[in-house]
Amino acid sequence: MTLRFRDDGTFRVLQMADIQDGPDVNKDTIRLIEAAVRAADPDLVVFTGDQIRGYDPAYINTFLRRRGEEPGAQVRLITEIEARLYGFKRRNPKVAELADRVADRLEERDRNAPAVLTDDEPPTMDELMNETRNKVRRTFAAFLAPIVDAGVPFAATYGNHDFQCGILIDEQDDMYREFPGCLNPPTVTSKAADETRYAIAAEDGDGRPDDPLACAPGTFALPIESADGSGRIAMAVMMVNSGDYAGKPEENDAEYPAYIANSRGLDLADSDGYGTPSPEAIAWLGGVQHELGARNGDGQPVPAIAFQHIPPQEFYDCLTEVPAWTPNAVEGARTHAGHCYVLNDAVCRPGSRLGEAIGCADENVGQVEAMRQAGGYFALFCGHDHKNAFVGHVHGMDLGYAPTCGFECYGPKSRLRGVRLFEFHESDPAAYETRMLTWGDLIGRYSRNELRVFFEDHCITDAIGLRNELRRPSVFTTLVGLGAAALVGVAAMITRLFKR
Structure with a gap:
């Protein structure tokens, strides 16, 4: 599918951040997406991660706190509580095996006692994983329906919660491609497949992968061609997988008792903080500009905007540090804890909002500098921090947010949840216009469950x-x-x- 500027020289993009829902997507979330698509008439929709609420009780049997763990083995306390409230029965095979061992010991102690029987045969892990796959498909089908029905192409990258349902993002990538209009390119992730891919490319005479515009699931380029039909790439939208959590699962085993005691707190930033784009993705950000320049025949980088989930540390440069008692100031997180901030009006666009700390990684991997060195990049937009909706200009580019558009997760008041609209002009894509399409503007002041939203807005x-x-x-x-x-x-x- 070819993306192209309209005849009037415009191209419209909708950014949807942090839907963060389970199999039965909140009706208000769907209503907001429908209204935004109608109002914006977009040429492209981008999802910037945490579409899946991986810690939802519906996924209790296959939940992954960190990659590399046994599905369902280390379930956070808040999920256990939610599962009981919503009637989800934990059916992990290991739990059933433990019950059987207890029953056997009781029977050995008292041979006259009746045998303890389970209601059903414990399911296999394959069966539980297939159940989760179907639930993920239900989630995708629900929030994609307004976009697919409108015939709008879409692309998705990933956040720190998507994989926690138990289905890793490479498989989720395949699921997205089952829906009409998905622009996520097929990528090869295994070493054996990579070797095969390079061998095929070598046979073709270019000695490189068949799609240099794709780096990995969630990291790829979408060229947008000129309206004149010449095929010239006038602009590009870059999707970047910003990772999930830092560190390795085995290094966090000692943290597990603390995780159980304060699972919600540690889940938000885990013991080692948030992840970052891979070194391959950082290198790709420059290499893909060379590829696009070669396709245009002039070797010049094309104007480009990047979308990802977790913001880099440079987002703090859009803020000003203030005394702790300053009204509406927010305290920084982790490496910035103990410092309070407000928006720097000198660099931020009117209408910007700072509602919570910037949840960046503890490590600065040089992404913003790599983008500056590559040339062409004029903006980087993220999600992740549900209450933030600012746009600031620092380090030679715009750094900005879209807040959550979901109603099944924490966030701001109903009227402030929304979708970010961009309008680019072929004559100067960097001089784009952007604004929020909010629930308050599109639908009304209150949602169907305002009590829940009030709690999510003031949750401590x-x-x-x-x-x-x-x-x-x-x-x-x-x-x-x-x-x-x-x-x-x-x-x-x-x-x-x-x-x-």
Whole structure:
């Protein structure tokens, strides 16, 4: 499928971030996607990761905290609780085997006791994985339906929660391609397949993989051709897999007791923090510009915007450090903890919002610098931090966010959840226009479950979250008012006691 600027020289892209849902996608999320597609009339939709709520109780039997673990072996506490609330029965074979061993010991102790029987034969892991595959397909089918029905092409990269359902992203990539309009290119990930691929390329005489525009699942380029039909690449959209978590699973075994005790807190940044794009992806960001320049015949990098899930550390350069008591300031995370920030209005576009800390990796792998050195890149947009919706210009390019467009995860008020619209002009793609298409603008002020959204907006999981809440003037004023009312009430009670 060829992407091309319209006859009027424009090209429209919708960025959808952090749908983060289970098999039964929230109806308000679908409603928002439908309304955004109708309002924007896009030429392309990009999903920037965490489409799948990998820790959803529906995936309790195949949940992966980290890559390389046994599916369903180390389930976080919050998922266990949710599973009980929603009636999901844990059916992991190892759990069933443990029950059988307990039953055998009881029977040995008292031969006269009746045998303990399970309701059903424990399923095999293959059966549980197939069940999860079908649930993932249901999720995809639900949120893709408005886009497929509208005939709009789409592309997807991945976040830190997608794989946690138990289905790794290379297989999810294959599932996306089952839907009409998917632009994710087939990629080869195994060593044997790579050797075969290079051998075929060598036979063709070029000595390289057959698709140099694709690096790995979630990392690939989408050229956008000129409106005149000449085939010249006027711009490119780059999708980048920004990784999931840092470190290796075996290095975190010692952390597991702490993970069980505070699974929600550690799941958000794990013990070693978030991941980064692979070294191959960083190198590809430059190499793909050489390829596009060669295709145009001039060797020049093409104007390009990149989309990924986890932001690099340079996003903090869009902020200004302020005293801890500054209203609406947010405290930084991990390597930036102990410092409070607000948006730097000198570099940020009007309408920008900072609602939480920037959840970047602890390590700076030089992605932004690599993009600057490659040339052509004018913007990098992310998701991941559900309450952020700012656009700042630093290091010679725009760094920006789209907030969550989902209603099954934490985020801002209903009216602020939304989808980011971009309009590019062939004459100067870097001079693009962008704005949020929010629930408040498209549908109304409140969602169907405003109580849940209120909790998600004010959810506190640690001391930093508590301090950030207290910096919100509306929260601080409410607490002061309640405290004053309580003091008045206590004073009135004491006065009545003394009068007796």
